[in-house]
Amino acid sequence: MRSLLTLSLVAGCTGLTGPAWALSPTLVGSGFDQPLFLTAPIGDSRLFVVEKTGRIQVMQGGSVSTYLDLSGLVDATDERGLLGLAFDPQFASNGRFYVDYIDKTTLNTVVAAYTAPSAASNTANPGSAQLILSVAQIPGQTNHKAGWIGFRATDPGQLYIATGDGGDSNNPSGSAQDIHNNLGKILRVTPLAGGGYSIPAGNPFAGATAGNDEIWAYGLRNPYRNSVDRQTGDFWIADVGQDAREEIDFESAATAGGRNYGWRAREGSIDNPNVADPAPPGAVDPFFDYPHGSMGGTVIGGYVYRGSGEAGLDGSYFFGDFNSGKIFSLRNSGGVVAEFTERTAELGTPFGGFTLTSFGEDGLGNLYMMGLDGNVYRFANAVPEPASWALLAGGLLLGAAWRRSRRPLR
Template identity: 40%
Template sequence: MFSKAALSCAALLTVATASARIGVEKLGEKFERPVWVGQPAGITDKLWVIEQVGKVWIIDAKTGARAEKPFLDISSDVSRKGNEMGLLGMAFAPDFKTSGRFYVNFTDGSIKTRIVRFTANKSNLMETEASSAEVLFTYDQPYQNHNGGWIDFGPDGYLYISAGDGGAGDDPQNRAQDLKTHLGKMLRIDVSPAKGYTVPKDNPFVGKSDAKPEIYSYGLRNAWRCSFDRKTGDFWMGDVGQNKWEEIDVMANGKAKGANFGWRLREADVPNPNGKIAGDNPPGAIDPVYVYKHGGGKTEGNSVTGGYVYRGPIKELEGRYVFGDYQNPRIWSFELKGGKASGFKDLTDELKPEGGRINLIASFGEDNAGSLYVVDHSGPIYKVVEK
């Protein structure tokens, strides 16, 4: 007997694979455990690459040539206990070209998550003023996994922060459903003040004594990589599963404040396979738009890596959500029609590098032209191109 999740996935598998008009180009030399690539608004000739060990490098967007010195080196502040800790996310202020402000998300030596603001040298935005570091926000990490790590600005100008459930198995303290903790949540803060941050007045739990005001949505296990559709403003999340299922979640632009994505009661769109903690959909729950089961097959995997709705120059990919799996390194895409995934395509073969393969899909990236990048945790950065 098929589960609801299995049927959701199986319904998409009859669609033919993508046309063979796309490929990837490797950008430059290998990096040490890269986890993100991107660029600030208004800059097109450079890309910024995060290394999990605590460094940020600038590379030439065409050749991949790396700057002689890192743009930022906080390796002495970053904890690398366990595979999931370290420097995990970065976001540029929308006005970076004038303010020089950017933000990083990392775990420190005391096993806390830190959200820190830095300011680049305004006379040379390719350099950072190390003394400008300002810790804006911290919260404890009880275990060494499920740290979240993604961070970026939404179309509303606020900073969004993915906080995992804190780790171990099956969220033993049920933190994702507990509004008194930041863990297992999507957070939203206003970093426009000269110092510190404020909480947006329209955050859904502002003024409630039994909830953290920074919470925007909850019931997440570990939304490792997320993105905003630059055309519609819709918010996409790849939430890593545990027992049997991986999921892609979507919050329509401005329409899902306070949404509950169900973890740990639910995994994907079914009750948690651990019957001791499984339950029905809680009030306000939003089911994923796409799920896939654990395994090593062509439509399976064990750790989803959220991607982007493609808005770049390749017409064949326009409007398609491109994502992958970290452990079973495959890349897929689909369109969202009527709130449901449609037209599933396996892009793995098209996006296979010449003479090799992408080993560990840690992240995807997007530049200002909408072009897509694939970050291989084993070292290389690839750009998706039309052939």
Template identity: 40%
Template sequence: MAFHPDFQTNGYFFVNYTNSGGTSVIARYRATSATTASSNTEQIVLTVSQPYSNHNAGQLAFSPRDGYLYIGFGDGGSGGDPGNRSQNGRQLLGKMLRIDVDSGDPYGIPADNPFTNNGSVRDEIWAIGVRNPWRFSFDPETHDLYIGDVGQNAWEEIDFQPADSNGGENYEWKVREGNHSYSSGTSYGAGERTGAIYEYRHSGAGSGCSLTGGVVYRGCKMPDLQGVYFFADYCTNWVRTLRVRGGVAQEIVNQTTGLNRGIPGNLSQISSFGLDG
């Protein structure tokens, strides 16, 4: 769910859900009071048919830099992207989208989207080649974009887009999983080939199996952690941080022990991070 930047005025919020027919739906609702909203206010913004039942869910968020709505769609599911949807520019699956919900009917295309007027790539597409970007976030201070992309059999990855990017990155799935060859017979689609800034294995020391993308800390209670990105692994329950400098991930630190201290039991099956407003 994502609140419109002018939510306090217009009451709009946006939801990404999969309906009973297996179609992903981006819908707008309006709050009818401080604590309630009616399903009768639903306006369908965008629908995408899903070929399989996994990789359907996806993050959506408004950029603090440009105010547009960004949507992460997985590759359509099954395993190994059998339809090669992530590299197909005519498919919205396996992509990061960027749309203007304040113009058009039901939405507009920002004039500076990277593939506008490209006959082989949909205008909505902001970046190509993701597998399951079910958690992404913007740094509230720098406006850099961090994408947690769940891997297939061997590697989990974090993709990064600096705030001054013009879009058009190709994060390489399914040609590559993380920064390693996955399907050498697959051709790249459009966009600038862009490797992961961080990856970890599914086996060995420090491994995991399902990345949960997180958030950049900009609070005041932990000054040493200012500007670090928190992320986790859903399967193995660890939490790590990294800091990006010059587009490079540095200072990888395991924060699990400190976060577990004082918690009844331990952190487990971490599915999301949030910012304390």
């Protein structure tokens, strides 16, 4: 755990820089309808782009098609929508993948499994849905839905699910600290082949221990975009703050479950100035946090770079900010932040304030960034160079009211 002095120095000194690299951003797709995520199975050259309104688009060579259309099931109001996608570790043999969305009928979080006819197919079977789990949301609240889902190579078969605290300022429901509520948490479950799930060994509240069996970590506000280092299995959690600070939490692959990240009593590395709650005993400070200001005010979590195009960047964690459109990188050097660097100028990022929505990682380890304008860019000199990834423009509906709100991830 780092001292608040270290946190403040690192967060406040945006002049601290590491080596500069020719990151060479390349436009690979445009015309998407509010893209919120991008991923692919390990080793797969295709790109799978998640649109907030309910479609998963697949890009291969020069063609683009709809892999799965869930728009009839998804409520995309405010921070609701189709929010997460993860491919089963055995996707090559079972064609199975998972989605996280807000259901149009119940307005609750749904995590469901779907299958494709084969791993190579560019169309999934919409009739193959199997409910894995659902999480009850707070009636009337449209924000803080998080929605990231993913696997860790070092923890085979266990699906991690990020849930926000359910919405409203300063978590009046107290869900984030309530270990009998699955909101404001990282959940960890074993999806079953026929739907549903079992509880993995090692979950901190499993069995007779008080607390929901599914919970892995708690005390989170809106962990909207997270990632797993494909090489080490380390887990990076980017939790959107309230009015004061943005935080990035780090769990090594060896970290046991049960961490409490402190919300709502804590916001980043400080006591939440809006509530009188005492800090929870044992609450874990973020690995890195920054005050609202020149860096922005809504963190967008990214990835540790493991591509082959820029060997000197290997191990650097990239992240950004929705409010400012700025992009940064840092390293974890023995539990201490190293080489904190602003990368905005190097990337020549076109994302101004309130536009950057997500980062993505393809099946080869190359990194991407995307925004509300519907554009997707690859950066860090991808290898190999994919041929002609241009999505035909058109059908771009950004949702002007959503963008005008200026706080879609708050």
